[in-house]
Amino acid sequence: MDKAMLKVRNLHASVEGKQILNGLDLEVNAGEVHAIMGPNGSGKSTLASVIAGREGYEVTDGQVLYRGRDLLELEPEERACEGIFLAFQYPVEIPGVNNTYFLRAALNAQRKYRGEPELDSMQFLKLIRGKLEILHISDDLMHRAVNEGFSGGEKKRNEIFQMAVLEPALAILDETDSGLDIDALKLVAEGVNRQRSPDRAMIVVTHYQRLLEYIVPDRVHVLSGGRIAASGDADLALKLEEEGYSWLAEGGIQALEGAETGSGGAGAAAGA
Amino acid sequence: MNSDQITVDTSSVDRFVQQKYKHGFVTDIESETVPPGLNEETVRWISARKGEPEWLTEWRLQAYRNWLTMQAPDWAHLKIEPIDFQAISYFSAPKSDKDRPQSLDEVDPKLLETYDKLGVPLHERARLAGVAVDAVFDSVSVGTTFREELKKAGVIFCSFSEAVRDYPELVRQHLGTVVPPRDNFFAALNSAVFSDGSFVYIPRGVRCPMELSTYFRINAAETGQFERTLIIAEDKSYVSYLEGCTAPMRDENQLHAAVVELVALEDAEIKYSTVQNWYPGDEEGKGGIYNFVTKRGMCRGDRSKISWTQVETGSAITWKYPSCVLRGERSVGEFYSVALTNNFQQADTGTKMIHIGRDTRSKIISKGISAGRGQNAYRGLVRVAKTAKNARNFTQCDSMLIGKRCGAHTFPYIEVGNPTAKVEHEATTSRIGEDQLFYCLQRGISEEDAVSMIVDGFCKQVFRELPMEFAVEAKALLEVSLEGAVG
Numbered sequence: 001m002d003k004a005m006l007k008v009r010n011l012h013a014s015v016e017g018k019q020i021l022n023g024l025d026l027e028v029n030a031g032e033v034h035a036i037m038g039p040n041g042s043g044k045s046t047l048a049s050v051i052a053g054r055e056g057y058e059v060t061d062g063q064v065l066y067r068g069r070d071l072l073e074l075e076p077e078e079r080a081c082e083g084i085f086l087a088f089q090y091p092v093e094i095p096g097v098n099n100t101y102f103l104r105a106a107l108n109a110q111r112k113y114r115g116e117p118e119l120d121s122m123q124f125l126k127l128i129r130g131k132l133e134i135l136h137i138s139d140d141l142m143h144r145a146v147n148e149g150f151s152g153g154e155k156k157r158n159e160i161f162q163m164a165v166l167e168p169a170l171a172i173l174d175e176t177d178s179g180l181d182i183d184a185l186k187l188v189a190e191g192v193n194r195q196r197s198p199d200r201a202m203i204v205v206t207h208y209q210r211l212l213e214y215i216v217p218d219r220v221h222v223l224s225g226g227r228i229a230a231s232g233d234a235d236l237a238l239k240l241e242e243e244g245y246s247w248l249a250e251g252g253i254q255a256l257e258g259a260e261t262g263s264g265g266a267g268a269a270a271g272a
Numbered sequence: 273m274n275s276d277q278i279t280v281d282t283s284s285v286d287r288f289v290q291q292k293y294k295h296g297f298v299t300d301i302e303s304e305t306v307p308p309g310l311n312e313e314t315v316r317w318i319s320a321r322k323g324e325p326e327w328l329t330e331w332r333l334q335a336y337r338n339w340l341t342m343q344a345p346d347w348a349h350l351k352i353e354p355i356d357f358q359a360i361s362y363f364s365a366p367k368s369d370k371d372r373p374q375s376l377d378e379v380d381p382k383l384l385e386t387y388d389k390l391g392v393p394l395h396e397r398a399r400l401a402g403v404a405v406d407a408v409f410d411s412v413s414v415g416t417t418f419r420e421e422l423k424k425a426g427v428i429f430c431s432f433s434e435a436v437r438d439y440p441e442l443v444r445q446h447l448g449t450v451v452p453p454r455d456n457f458f459a460a461l462n463s464a465v466f467s468d469g470s471f472v473y474i475p476r477g478v479r480c481p482m483e484l485s486t487y488f489r490i491n492a493a494e495t496g497q498f499e500r501t502l503i504i505a506e507d508k509s510y511v512s513y514l515e516g517c518t519a520p521m522r523d524e525n526q527l528h529a530a531v532v533e534l535v536a537l538e539d540a541e542i543k544y545s546t547v548q549n550w551y552p553g554d555e556e557g558k559g560g561i562y563n564f565v566t567k568r569g570m571c572r573g574d575r576s577k578i579s580w581t582q583v584e585t586g587s588a589i590t591w592k593y594p595s596c597v598l599r600g601e602r603s604v605g606e607f608y609s610v611a612l613t614n615n616f617q618q619a620d621t622g623t624k625m626i627h628i629g630r631d632t633r634s635k636i637i638s639k640g641i642s643a644g645r646g647q648n649a650y651r652g653l654v655r656v657a658k659t660a661k662n663a664r665n666f667t668q669c670d671s672m673l674i675g676k677r678c679g680a681h682t683f684p685y686i687e688v689g690n691p692t693a694k695v696e697h698e699a700t701t702s703r704i705g706e707d708q709l710f711y712c713l714q715r716g717i718s719e720e721d722a723v724s725m726i727v728d729g730f731c732k733q734v735f736r737e738l739p740m741e742f743a744v745e746a747k748a749l750l751e752v753s754l755e756g757a758v759g
Contacts, residue, residue, distance in 0.1 A: 052714050055706060080716035092711040096729025105725065106715035113716065145729065162715065 005030045005170055005201040011062035013050050020046040022226035031198040035212055035237060036205045038223030039245040044205045045089060048174045052086040053079050081113035083169030087159040087176050094146040102146045103162055110166060131164040135191045153184035160191040172203045177211035189214030209241035306363040315464050318363050322433055325440060335453035335463030342457045348591055348620035349649040349681050360527055362465040425481050428473035432500050435471035442473060446504055450533035450570045458529040458564040466500035474509040483739055485514040499530040505540035512543040514742055529564045538573030545738050547746050550586035557616025560588025567594035571603035579606040581737040583746040585753040588617060595624035598632035605634040608734040612753050613646025622652040627660035636667040639731050642678035643754055649681040656693040663693040671701040672730050724751045
């Protein structure tokens, strides 16, 4: 079987009639961590939303294959049950719905989909106990309503905790570092790193290189104007950090020594 | 639990989608029904048939004469076809009324079967949950359980007719003191023609040993039902009363105009919970119950407390404002409400908190959910009289819209006559969050389960005020009522 977990080919997508992705190509294998970087508005979060199947994101051209299947054919909840997890940039509050109850409902929905028996609350508590400690999630947090009144750091830790419990095959972390102080960032990174495994692929979407000091990626892609403008190894992120994103607009990809250029010219897409 | 009962299993939503109104069936017991129409003769006939004393007949007639001078209210945010009050029959009773069964064993098995179909296995439920059930079938009570145990505690829990016969002085002393016969059009109508209902009396210092529960049911075609309930809690007493309703499927709209009066004396507390599931009409808005109810509690004694909790999912039209008159010093009134309208249902519901005594407090938590083409209005009055020094009110009024063709409306009225009063009002309206929905979906939860989870969370503040068993029922009802609302 093809070892590629995710294959994105020539992906074009629009939101409210506005074209955001313009022929994006990306291939992620099991066991790899890919970082997607790029300036605001380059389409990073749109890519995450399209893969997760968010309503309102229209794919106008191209293809997304997940484990050899046409991902775009699946409903969002089917994608989740097939092992795709999105750690939200802005985790959503659901007043009155207990955090533990919510996560158990999610896990059981996925287990049911896979034909596994559902867990009762005792079994579930046993399962989550160890994972709670790693992310410093207090009992109090589990007894509150989903994300309601959580601090920024608590919300992000809760996302990674959910990921640890749901054990996805493909995890997409959308700006998980935004709004975190350095201690919270380390905690989240530690939680993520523990979940790296040969069977799991991760896509880490971030604006800053800072997160990648703690979650060291196998590949780094720079998104600009809705397509991959450059790809490289972890060093690419460092270079970006030094030089900023402004060079993208000037078509200065080649200035990045050692970086491979994307399939298209960045200058052509930079106006988007 | 009986297998007929609705269980709270979110995976069962699919089953509900296929399911029409669950309680839509008619028991073919011959009814003794008065011909349609209303005049003084009808009123006298009802009173005579029930063997009522002269004073009550007169009381009814006076109410009838008042009613003749009154107009049906038109201020509510409701679209109502004119009701022909002469086309309605004002009394129907199972034929065996004269020798009514003295225990459940003597109850017509067919009736018991009806309750079973409704998921109210009288004997089983009573035994398992320790709940006394005064079941009203059409207009006459057919069975009361646990009366013996209640009797030991000195609690009176019986049908209204029995109360008139056995405790006439108590009835006469309190009847109409909270909701006067001329209070409003529908209360006047009820006062003239009320058929039966429940009567509760908790003596001084007694904490009622069990939840008291009544299941109402409308049965005979073209028959309006006019329940009358009176609950009296003497000094330092406590009672929790549960009311639940279902109705069989009908094409004609059925009129229902109940009156509930609560009297709480010094340090007494009354908790009144309703889960209302009358037939709401079909997907096109055809059929369904018209529900015009007057419910009011009087905190007559100092430090008394009255709490209304309601979950309204049924009826084509709901016009209902369970209210508290806070006369005693430091008395407390509470109103917790979930009202759901789907398809073509309309609800105009809320409360009135009338502060008269000093240091009186009231709390209003209202949750309105609109789906389909449902129209949901909250209408609430907080009035602080000159005498109500240091009165406090807190009102929270939240509306949730599911879909784009429904409506939510809020009409708060605040009248403050004392400068030391503090009145707070918070209101929110939200469309069921696409963000919330997507968050659930992305975790693998189906759309139906997600909606029911979000709605349940939205209602949590109210549900937790309900007795456990009722809360479970209420949650299940919301799920059934919202079926097909999304997608």
